[in-house]
Amino acid sequence: MSIIDYEDRIVEIVQREDHSDFLYDLLDVYDTPRATITRLKNGNLNLAKRAGEVHLKNKVWFKEVGKGNIFDGFVDIEQQVAELSAKPRYLIVTDFDGILVKDTKTQEALDIKFEQLPQHFSFFLAWKGIEKVDFEKESHADIKAAGRFARIYDIVKKENNLIDTKNGIDIFFMRLLFCLFAEDTGIFKRGSFTNAIKTLTRTDGSDLNKFFTDLFVVLDTKERVDVPSYLQEFPYVNGQLFSEPHKELTFSAKSRKLIIDSGELLNWAKINPDIFGSMIQAIATDESRSHLGMHYTSVPNIMKVIKPLFLDDLNKAFEQAYDSVEKLDILYDRIGKIKFFDPACGSGNFLIITYKELRRLEIKILLRKRELTENLMYLPSVTLGQFYGIEVDEFAHDVAKLSLWIAEHQMNIELEEIFGDKVRATLPLQSAGDIRCANAIKVDWLDVCPVQESEEVYVFGNPPYLGSKKQNKEHKADMLTIFKNVKNGKMLDYISAWFFLGAKYSQTTNAKVAFVSTNSITHGEQVFTLWNQLFKFNIEINFAYTSFKWSNNAIGNAGVTVVIIGFGPINSKKNKYLFIDGTKKLVSNISPYLTDGENILVSTKSKPISNLPRLRFGNMPNDGGGLLFTITEYADAINQYPQLVPYFKKFIGSDEFINGGLRYCLWLNKEKYEEIKSIPLVQKRISITKQHREKSKDKGTNKLALTPWKFRDTHEANKYSIVIPAVSSENRFYIPMGLVGADTVLSNRVYAIYDADIYLLGILMSRMHMTWVKAVGGRLETRYNYSAGLCYNTFPLPELSTTRKNRIIEVVLKIIDIREEMGGTLAELYNPLTMPLDLKEAHEELDGIVDRAYRQRGFENDEERLSLLLNMYQEMTGE
Numbered sequence: 053m054s055i056i057d058y059e060d061r062i063v064e065i066v067q068r069e070d071h072s073d074f075l076y077d078l079l080d081v082y083d084t085p086r087a088t089i090t091r092l093k094n095g096n097l098n099l100a101k102r103a104g105e106v107h108l109k110n111k112v113w114f115k116e117v118g119k120g121n122i123f124d125g126f127v128d129i130e131q132q133v134a135e136l137s138a139k140p141r142y143l144i145v146t147d148f149d150g151i152l153v154k155d156t157k158t159q160e161a162l163d164i165k166f167e168q169l170p171q172h173f174s175f176f177l178a179w180k181g182i183e184k185v186d187f188e189k190e191s192h193a194d195i196k197a198a199g200r201f202a203r204i205y206d207i208v209k210k211e212n213n214l215i216d217t218k219n220g221i222d223i224f225f226m227r228l229l230f231c232l233f234a235e236d237t238g239i240f241k242r243g244s245f246t247n248a249i250k251t252l253t254r255t256d257g258s259d260l261n262k263f264f265t266d267l268f269v270v271l272d273t274k275e276r277v278d279v280p281s282y283l284q285e286f287p288y289v290n291g292q293l294f295s296e297p298h299k300e301l302t303f304s305a306k307s308r309k310l311i312i313d314s315g316e317l318l319n320w321a322k323i324n325p326d327i328f329g330s331m332i333q334a335i336a337t338d339e340s341r342s343h344l345g346m347h348y349t350s351v352p353n354i355m356k357v358i359k360p361l362f363l364d365d366l367n368k369a370f371e372q373a374y375d376s377v378e379k380l381d382i383l384y385d386r387i388g389k390i391k392f393f394d395p396a397c398g399s400g401n402f403l404i405i406t407y408k409e410l411r412r413l414e415i416k417i418l419l420r421k422r423e424l425t426e427n428l429m430y431l432p433s434v435t436l437g438q439f440y441g442i443e444v445d446e447f448a449h450d451v452a453k454l455s456l457w458i459a460e461h462q463m464n465i466e467l468e469e470i471f472g473d474k475v476r477a478t479l480p481l482q483s484a485g486d487i488r489c490a491n492a493i494k495v496d497w498l499d500v501c502p503v504q505e506s507e508e509v510y511v512f513g514n515p516p517y518l519g520s521k522k523q524n525k526e527h528k529a530d531m532l533t534i535f536k537n538v539k540n541g542k543m544l545d546y547i548s549a550w551f552f553l554g555a556k557y558s559q560t561t562n563a564k565v566a567f568v569s570t571n572s573i574t575h576g577e578q579v580f581t582l583w584n585q586l587f588k589f590n591i592e593i594n595f596a597y598t599s600f601k602w603s604n605n606a607i608g609n610a611g612v613t614v615v616i617i618g619f620g621p622i623n624s625k626k627n628k629y630l631f632i633d634g635t636k637k638l639v640s641n642i643s644p645y646l647t648d649g650e651n652i653l654v655s656t657k658s659k660p661i662s663n664l665p666r667l668r669f670g671n672m673p674n675d676g677g678g679l680l681f682t683i684t685e686y687a688d689a690i691n692q693y694p695q696l697v698p699y700f701k702k703f704i705g706s707d708e709f710i711n712g713g714l715r716y717c718l719w720l721n722k723e724k725y726e727e728i729k730s731i732p733l734v735q736k737r738i739s740i741t742k743q744h745r746e747k748s749k750d751k752g753t754n755k756l757a758l759t760p761w762k763f764r765d766t767h768e769a770n771k772y773s774i775v776i777p778a779v780s781s782e783n784r785f786y787i788p789m790g791l792v793g794a795d796t797v798l799s800n801r802v803y804a805i806y807d808a809d810i811y812l813l814g815i816l817m818s819r820m821h822m823t824w825v826k827a828v829g830g831r832l833e834t835r836y837n838y839s840a841g842l843c844y845n846t847f848p849l850p851e852l853s854t855t856r857k858n859r860i861i862e863v864v865l866k867i868i869d870i871r872e873e874m875g876g877t878l879a880e881l882y883n884p885l886t887m888p889l890d891l892k893e894a895h896e897e898l899d900g901i902v903d904r905a906y907r908q909r910g911f912e913n914d915e916e917r918l919s920l921l922l923n924m925y926q927e928m929t930g931e
Contacts, residue, residue, distance in 0.1 A: 056199045059317055062170040071148050075106055075114045082179035084111070105129065107140060111179065114144045122152050130154070141178055171317055197323050200314045201225070207307045222447040223296060226454055227268060228311070230293060233458055236320040237465065239478055241285055246315025249308065252282055257303035260311075264301075268294045274480075290480030293454065353568070353602060354405045360595040360629060361566040361618050362390070362510045363409055370416060377424050384417045388433035390508045391485070393501040393563075395492040396515035396550060397441030400452030403484075404459045406512075410434040411463035415470060430475045436460055436484040440501035442492040449489040457481045493530040493549045503561040511554055514568040517612065518546035540581045545572055548582050551617075555589040558620050564594065566618035571599045574615055574646050575829060576842060580655040583644040586619075587651060593642035594618045597631040615646060643922075645827040648915045652922040653931070654828045656841035661928045662849035665808050667776070667840040670705070670798030671765040674753060676744025678737045679718045679763065686716040693731055699724055702792075705799035706777040710788050712877040717797055718761075719768075725761035769794050769806040774813050776803040776844075780836045785887070786895060787825065787836055788878035789817050791868065803838060811852070814860035817867070817895070818902035821847060823917040848924035856905055863898045870894055 058081060065077045076089050091097045092108055100107035106114040113133055117125035126145040133139055133156070143154045151169060153162040155178070162175050177183070205225060208214075214221055235245040248267075253260045270276070270283045272294035355363075366387065373379030387410055394402045414433050422428050436456055443449040461478040468475070488500050492515075503509050518527060520543045527546055534549050535541030547569050554565040573582055597616040616631075630637045630648060639648035659666070673679050680703060681689060690697050696718075703717040718737065720728075728734050738760050745757035756764055772791045778801055780787045791813065798804045805812065815821060825836055829843045838844075852860075870891045871881055881891060903910045903917075906924075911917045925931070 056196055056203070058173040059170045059196070060313075062173055063313070063317070066167055066169055074116075074146070074148075075112070075144070078176070079108075079112070079179070081173075082176055084179065109140070110138060111140055112142045112144060113140045115146075117145060117147050119147050119149060122147055122150050126152050126154075142176065197314075197318055197320070200310070200318065201229070204228075204307060204310045204314065207310060208301060208303070211302050211304055211307060221299070221301070222450065224264070224299065224301060226447075226450050227264075227294060227298075229451075230289075230454055230458070231267075232315055232318070233320045233323070235315065237461060239461055240287065243315075244285060246312055248282065249315075250312050253308065255308070256305045257308035260303040260308050261298075261301050265298045268298045287479050292483075293457075293481060351401075351405055354402055356597060356631075357402070357512050357566050357568060357616055357618075358406055358409065358510075360631075361512055361564055366410075366413060370413060370420075374420060375424075377421060380417050380421055380424075384414065384421075384433050386508070387413060388435065388438070390510065391438055391440065391501055391503065393440040393497070393509060393511045394513040395442045395497060395500075395511065395553070396513045397443045397449075397452050397487065398445075398514070399448050400441065400455040400487070402513050403439045403441055403452065403487075404455050407434070407436070407439060407456060407459050408463055410438075411466070415467060419470065430471065432476055436482055438485055439487075440485045441487045442490055442495060442497075442500055443487070444489070444491050446489050449487060453484060453487050456484050456487070491530065493533060493553070497553060497557045498560065503563065507561075509561055509563040511557060511563050511565040512567065513550075515547045515550040517570045519570075519572065520544060520546075535585075538581065538585060540577065544578055544582055545570060548573060548578070551582065551586060555586045555591045555619065558591055559589040562621055564618065564620040566595075566616060568602070568614050568616050571613055571615045574599075574617075574644060575827075576837065576839075577656055579644050579828070580653045583651075583653055590622055591619045592622045592651075593628070593644070593646075594620055594626060595629045595631070596642050596646045598633075598646050600633075617646070645918075647827055647918050649919045649922055652926050654842065654846050654922075654925060655931065656839075657845035657929075658841065660845045660847070661925070662847060663851075664812070664844070664847075664849065665805055667803050667805055667844045668767055669765070669800045669840075670802045670804050671763045671767055672800035673717065674745065674756060674764040675741040675760075678739070678741030678744065678760070681716040681718075683714060683716070689733055693733060696728065696731065696734075699728055702796040703799060704792070704796060705801035706779060707801070709775055709790070709792075709802060710777055710780070710877065711879045717763075719763075719797055720761045721766075722759075722761070729761075763797075765800065767804065767806060768797065769804075771807055773798060774805040774808050774816070776805075776816065776838055778802060778838055780838070782836055783884055784882045785884055785892070786817055786819075786822055786882060787838065788882045789813060790871075790878070803840060803844070809857070809861075810864055811857040811860040814864040814898055815849060815902060816844075817864070817898065819899040819914070820902050820906060820917055820921070823914045824921055826914075827918050846925060848921055848928055850905055850924075852905055856901065859901050860898065863894060863901065867891065867894045867898065 061081045062078070065074060065081070073093075076093055079089055079092075080086070088097065088108075092106065097108055098106050099109060100113065104116045106112070113129050115125050115129050122145050126143065129143055129145065133143060139156045141156060143156065145152045146166060148166050151162070151164060151166050153175060154160070155175070157178070160175075162172055164172065205221075208221065208224075212221070231240070231245040234240040235243055249260065249263065253263050266280060267283060267286065270279055270286055271289045273279070274288045274290070276284075276288075366383075369383050369386075370380075373383050390410075392403060392406050394400075397403055411434050418428070418430065439456060441449075441452055443452055457478075460482070464476045464478050486500050488495065490500075501509065501511075523531065523546055528542075531541065531544065531546065531549060534552050535544060538544075547567070550567055551569070551573070554563075554567065557563055558565050572578055595616075595618040599613055599615055602612045602614040620626075628639050628642050630639050630642060630646065637648070641648065641650060643649045643651055644653065681700070686700065690700070699718055699720060700716050701719040703715040704713075708714060718734070725738075729738070742757050742760035745753050745760060748754055753764075772793050773796070774789065775792055775798060776789050777787065791810070792798070824847050825838060825843050828846065829836060829838060870888070871878070874881060874888050874891065880886070881888065900910065906917075906920060911920075
């Protein structure tokens with residue numbers, strides 16, 4: 053049950069005329085078993101001895117009292133409970149005008165009007181095993197607000213037969229949001245908006261549209277004549293929020309009630325700024341969210357971007373100026389001139405949080421100046437005119453502007469709490485610098501946020517991700533405007549355009565830039581293609597967060613794996629920091645692979661740069677299931693036709709190799725097929741394959757129908773094959789690799805080296821190779837995505853002596869023996885939490901042998917390994 057479901061059910065209970073079943077109804081809300089409630093109601097479980105009291109062991113002691121006798125009644129039951137060894141969790145006393153509740157475990161009390169009970173539903177969550185302190189760690193106020201807004205939207209949309217928001221309804225919800233916030237934060241008289249709807253409109257909602265029409269006109273009218281008296285108390289707002297005429301809408305009793313509930317059941321003053329993005333997502337369609345790649349960002353994640361980009365530096369400047377009024381004045385003047393630009397601003401979350409942090413720094417400076425000097429005159433420093441953004445979605449763009457206005461008011465309130473008087477007025481609303489509704493890829497960023505030579509500017513945000521395969525025609529057209537002449541430019545993620553334009557803007561303006569991105573642009577093929585272009589703008593990476601899960605307050609949390617990359621013009625004096633798993637590391641340079649090292653870019657190779665045998669995919673059947681057999685099917689086949697045993701081989705892919713399991717396949721050439729083609733089972737299976745290939749739209753597959761008895765690929769080993777899974781969990785210390793005999797056919801979901809020397813398996817399982825794979829290999833989310841072109845063919849390997857090869861073979865065989873002795877699947881054996889000590893030590897022994905093949909004194913860490921490997925790669929390729 054959702055948060056607002058709890059509230060709504062308790063609202064229904066509170067508003068009933070008959071409260072005789074109040075306690076039983078309340079227990080039912082929190083999933084107390086119906087049988088328990090029935091027995092309690094019948095008196096079987098009621099331990100109380102007095103009329104009007106109910107005592108359910110361990111849960112509650114309830115007492116109904118006469119009007120005005122709540123406190124006396126509470127003292128009475130508290131005395132009774134004091135004598136008990138097992139106390140009920142809650143004591144509840146009510147006269148149904150007021151209610152007094154005590155949590156006997158936390159000693160917290162609730163003393164409120166009875167009608168306010170729905171707002172305090174979380175007080176009773178212990179009945180469901182949820183402690184209030186744990187519940188309040190989450191942003192439930194935000195979630196409630198988004199949920200209630202979504203409900204209103206759905207009802208209004210249904211009542212007006214609207215298909216989408218491109219019809220004025222989005223503007224209405226913008227205005228509704230502002231009014232709800234305004235009445236809880238002092239912009240309007242407290243509660244005036246909701247109370248006006250409640251008292252001045254009919255309960256059936258039939259005149260609610262006229263109310264909104266009249267109110268919105270008044271809010272946009274400065275010089276007022278003939279304004280209805282009941283609207284006189286509402287102020288002039290300005291800011292173009294109410295300038296456009298209200299679109300006629302139909303409202304019902306239900307939609308009216310939902311709007312009133314949003315005003316009465318929520319304290320909008322406590323809503324976090326990122327709720328507005330969440331609301332957009334709550335009322336946007338799935339199609340719209342997918343199309344726009346919306347990801348709304350929480351405050352902690354925004355801080356990960358803006359702190360290292362500029363906020364840490366500004367706070368450090370404050371510390372350095374702490375004892376000097378002159379230096380504080382310089383900083384105060386500086387923060388009022390910086391420009392902040394989000395070219396994918398969505399609902400404005402990055403701009404909102406930045407604005408509020410700048411205003412808080414402004415306040416800190418003022419407080420310190422007040423301590424240092426008596427003559428303090430307040431003059432505004434930070435203004436909305438410093439903030440710029442681009443957003444392609446009109447609704448999100450409008451909400452961004454609204455969000456900045458609300459952020460300004462929130463900070464004005466914080467300022468008033470310190471200085472006492474209204475030193476900065478919220479109304480009339482002032483315009484932000486330039487929040488542009490446009491396609492950021494097609495508009496000139498300098499036109500949106502122009503910068504003079506001496507001005508300080510920061511660019512940041514969370515642009516849409518959209519991998520190359522998820523881009524529609526419009527996205528692909530956007531990408532062509534930038535990467536048309538770039539080799540492999542079509543395989544770049546959509547976000548690459550923002551990095552390109554950010555680097556270009558940085559070169560022109562000296563701006564510092566930081567974007568959130570999927571980690572795909574720091575692994576695999578995209579690295580060479582994208583960063584080769586970015587470095588042409590003479591930029592360098594200043595800070596970066598390596599891969600982590602991105603959380604937010606959006607409905608259906610996106611949960612994407614991302615990186616954060618900050619970059620700007622090359623500056624050898626600027627410290628560079630890598631943030632890895634909660635640690636902050638000072639480094640000399642950050643590579644595009646987000647490692648401490650030089651900017652060497654590894655490109656896909658068609659053959660190994662080292663003296664290595666060819667790495668191939670396994671074999672694709674392309675058979676429609678005709679040549680493959682489950683274990684059961686295989687057993688039935690050889691039971692019926694024992695003569696088929698020599699024509700079968702084991703068949704495994706990546707999943708079977710790592711997690712166990714097995715299939716079989718008919719492994720035939722022309723000669724073998726001729727020997728068994730008269731067997732009915734063979735005829736049936738070959739027919740399935742042939743039909744599958746003939747029906748394909750691919751001409752190559754059609755051609756394969758001429759040889760339906762064999763796989764598309766027919767690679768096999770004479771003795772054994774080295775097996776490398778194409779995809780493997782990033783949590784493992786090592787990618788599970790191994791050997792299989794000639795009796796096993798490998799599927800196209802694994803890589804194979806046929807009849808290679810065993811020492812090569814040791815090289816590929818070593819930490820040196822794992823370091824290379826982690827840095828340059830592609831990823832599926834965070835999992836390792838092994839490839840021949842990037843991981844294997846590019847791997848630098850020095851010449852190895854026969855002695856070293858023999859030592860490597862010795863340890864590889866030892867590792868294989870340990871695996872067989874331990875039993876279990878490779879997934880179990882290579883689980884980092886449960887990896888057997890003997891196996892781990894054997895791998896570490898192998899690591900040492902391979903390490904010393906590269907450098908006799910070994911390595912302190914993976915950064916040293918990667919640095920050497922990249923330098924070797926550069927020497928071997930000349931890149």
